[in-house]
Amino acid sequence: MTDTANPLALESQVCFxxxxxxxxxxxxxxxxxEPVGLxxxxxxxxLALWENEPLSVRQLADLLALEPATVSPLVKRLEALGYVARRRSDTDERVVEITLTDTGRELRSYAETIPGTMMQRLGMTPDDLRDLHRTMSALISATRDQ
Known part of the structure; x- marks a missing residue:
């Protein structure tokens, strides 16, 4: 329940x-x-790699709206799991490219079950999720314009 009399009420805050x-x-x-160790x-x-492989660390960071320094440890752990491989670009040795391994590609079949599972866990319909995504995208856009 929101408290319109108190603009600082915690339960009224969108950020909360x-x-x-x-x-x-x-x-x-x-x-x-957890079953696949992710x-x-x-x-x-x-998800980014299944859609756009190969990607440089910089491209991956941009897609995920993260810093490259945050993405690098994630990639290293995925490499340790055997899902991805890192290699230097043939055209620019400063660029590290990330590709899926065969195991990483095979994992996609399990991942394809995740959206339906999550929809069920969250008790939401595809229309609910589309509406929520649209609202969240508008919020992201508004904050990037600041």
Missing amino acids: ALSVAARSVIAAYRPVL THPQYLVM
């Missing part, structure tokens, strides 16, 4: 609701990702 929702949704992913940030890296 977003923060709790983000932590809660990421926690809901944990049991779905954390949520690692899952996001894999």
